[in-house]
Amino acid sequence: xxxxxxxxxxxxxxxxxxxxxxxxxxxxxxxxxxxxxxxxxxxxxxxxxxxxxxxxxxxxxxxxxxxxxxxxxxxxxxxxxxxxxxxxxxxxxxxxxxxxxxxxxxxxxxxxxxxxxxxxxxxxxxxxxxxxxxxxxxxxxxxxxxxxxxxxxxxxxxxxxxxxxxxxxxxxxxxxxxxxxxxxxxxxxxxxxxxxxxxxxxxxxxxxxxxxxxxxxxxxxxxxxxxxxxxxxxxxxxxxxxxxxxxxxxxxxxxxxxxxxxxxxxxxxxxxxxxxxxxxxxxxxxxxxxxxxxxxxxxxxxxxxxxxxxxxxxxxxxxxxxxxxxxxxxxxxxxxxxxxxxxxxxxxxxxxxxxxxxxxxxxxxxxxxxxxxxxxxxxxxxxxxxxxxxxxxxxxxxxxxxxx
Ligand code: ADP
Ligand code: ASP
Ligand code: MG
Numbered sequence: 001x002x003x004x005x006x007x008x009x010x011x012x013x014x015x016x017x018x019x020x021x022x023x024x025x026x027x028x029x030x031x032x033x034x035x036x037x038x039x040x041x042x043x044x045x046x047x048x049x050x051x052x053x054x055x056x057x058x059x060x061x062x063x064x065x066x067x068x069x070x071x072x073x074x075x076x077x078x079x080x081x082x083x084x085x086x087x088x089x090x091x092x093x094x095x096x097x098x099x100x101x102x103x104x105x106x107x108x109x110x111x112x113x114x115x116x117x118x119x120x121x122x123x124x125x126x127x128x129x130x131x132x133x134x135x136x137x138x139x140x141x142x143x144x145x146x147x148x149x150x151x152x153x154x155x156x157x158x159x160x161x162x163x164x165x166x167x168x169x170x171x172x173x174x175x176x177x178x179x180x181x182x183x184x185x186x187x188x189x190x191x192x193x194x195x196x197x198x199x200x201x202x203x204x205x206x207x208x209x210x211x212x213x214x215x216x217x218x219x220x221x222x223x224x225x226x227x228x229x230x231x232x233x234x235x236x237x238x239x240x241x242x243x244x245x246x247x248x249x250x251x252x253x254x255x256x257x258x259x260x261x262x263x264x265x266x267x268x269x270x271x272x273x274x275x276x277x278x279x280x281x282x283x284x285x286x287x288x289x290x291x292x293x294x295x296x297x298x299x300x301x302x303x304x305x306x307x308x309x310x311x312x313x314x315x316x317x318x319x320x321x322x323x324x325x326x327x328x329x330x331x332x333x334x335x336x337x338x339x340x341x342x343x344x345x346x347x348x349x350x351x352x353x354x355x356x357x358x359x360x361x362x363x364x365x366x367x368x369x370x371x372x373x374x375x376x377x378x379x380x381x382x383x384x385x386x387x388x389x390x391x392x393x394x395x396x397x398x399x400x401x402x403x404x
Contacts, residue, residue, distance in 0.1 A: 003166040004034045007157035010044035011174035012231035013077045023084040035125045037160055039135040040081055041153040042073025063108035067147045074134035081132045092130040097137040104138030104146045111146040113138055116163040154215035162222045169224055172231035177238030178210055180402040181255040186393055188403045196243040199253045199345050202379045206343040207256040251348035252400035257389050258341045260312040267305050268331030271298040278327040288314045292374045307372055312337055340389045343381040344396060350377055362399045368392050
């Protein structure tokens with residue numbers, strides 16, 4: 001059986017007219033004799049709206065009910081797609097995760113798909129049906145509904161491609177593919193033809209919303225090629241694939257930036273074993289995600305300074321947790337909102353000396369101050385004032401010849 005998995009994101013199903021277009025795309029694959037498995041997200045804005053409602057109902061809305069509530073948007077989109085296919089004379093029906101089932105494990109709001117039961121869907125495909133499957137959701141071993149993290153229908157699609165051994169997995173979205181940087185932030189961004197899992201994972205984790213990071217991990221682990229393309233225009237998109245398939249390597253493949261970051265510095269922390277763990281333990285207990293962490297070498301062997309970044313929305317909570325933490329001693333707490341993490345990513349930097357210098361010099365030429373630096377083999381990230389993000393993005397995009 002030649003199976004293709006097609007995933008449609010929120011903007012691709014955001015309006016009735018767009019859903020009609022989606023049905024045409026599906027019909028075209030059917031004409032090419034593919035067995036088509038469709039995964040849909042909720043209509044754009046719906047998931048955000050449901051989350052807002054949960055907060056209005058209660059500040060302590062439970063995680064289990066959160067999953068029931070926010071997964072409901074996908075049901076609407078799936079049934080509308082099926083309805084349109086039926087209208088065109090095609091056999092189709094919607095499937096919610098519990099009906100298949102799609103099994104997940106892990107915490108509510110952030111589960112991971114571990115297994116998908118194939119029998120009912122395979123039977124339906126053999127009968128000529130086109131299943132429209134709700135992305136983003138699953139069930140756990142207690143038969144409770146779960147969700148798999150924001151943007152999670154990308155991961156639903158990739159796991160379906162894995163379990164059904166699909167020939168292709170196509171992610172349809174509102175841009176033509178993966179770009180050198182967010183095309184909605186920088187007009188000069190260029191579409192990338194092919195990108196390795198490693199680079200895509202870094203880009204996704206560092207702010208390129210076009211693919212959800214977990215989905216790229218799943219694709220990499222299972223060696224699934226992923227095509228990202230537009231549901232609005234008929235043009236070739238981007239192929240996410242293994243390194244050895246990539247023919248052209250630039251030094252830098254892409255640049256990302258984040259929006260809502262905040263920086264926290266503890267000055268004069270008593271330098272003794274376990275102090276960093278004592279600072280971060282209460283944060284992890286409250287699910288506060290700590291990102292960049294820098295600790296200075298203690299000049300006098302007694303005191304050190306520790307800086308880290310978190311999401312702006314967690315700033316107040318974090319401040320209180322640190323102030324109430326009896327296990328740590330420090331001289332001063334400095335908080336800074338409105339910072340942005342800018343990252344350059346590319347496997348080419350492993351073999352090219354001087355990339356770090358070029359990045360720092362480019363920022364220096366624009367008089368942009370670097371607050372924190374962190375690196376891995378294939379990325380360099382700097383923390384800068386949020387107001388300088390665009391300026392830095394433009395300059396670095398040009399410096400590393402991504403405009404070309
Ligand atoms: P969908 O609803 O299809 O899941 P998303 O909104 O999750 O779509 O992702 C698509 C968006 O990702 C684009 O509209 C674009 O603004 C943003 N984006 C951020 N970085 C990039 C990038 N490097 N390449 C392409 N799109 C990007
Ligand atoms: N609808 C979900 C969200 O907005 C899942 C997705 O879009 O992939 O996060
Ligand atoms: Mg998305």
